[in-house]
Amino acid sequence: MSAPTPIPTPSPTHPVGSPWSLIDAATYLGVSRRHLHRLIDAGRVRVTRIGRRVLVPDSEVRKLAGNGD
Known part of the structure; x- marks a missing residue:
């Protein structure tokens, strides 16, 4: 039995709503x-x-992470 995969939480250094570089995303x-x-x-x-x-865009990163719209 494997442990559930944790959902990433927003980075404290990345402002909510601002776009991400490819490397950061x-x-x-x-x-x-x-x-x-x-x-x-x-x-x-x-x-x-x-x-x-x-x-x-931040919305795309959140969508891929599974914790956004």
């Missing part, structure tokens, strides 16, 4: 940056692009 979610890129390429994760920078 992947680290918070416990997935690789490549896996997050695959989800983005498949259209399962919405992102905002500012120049070359790719940001993941």
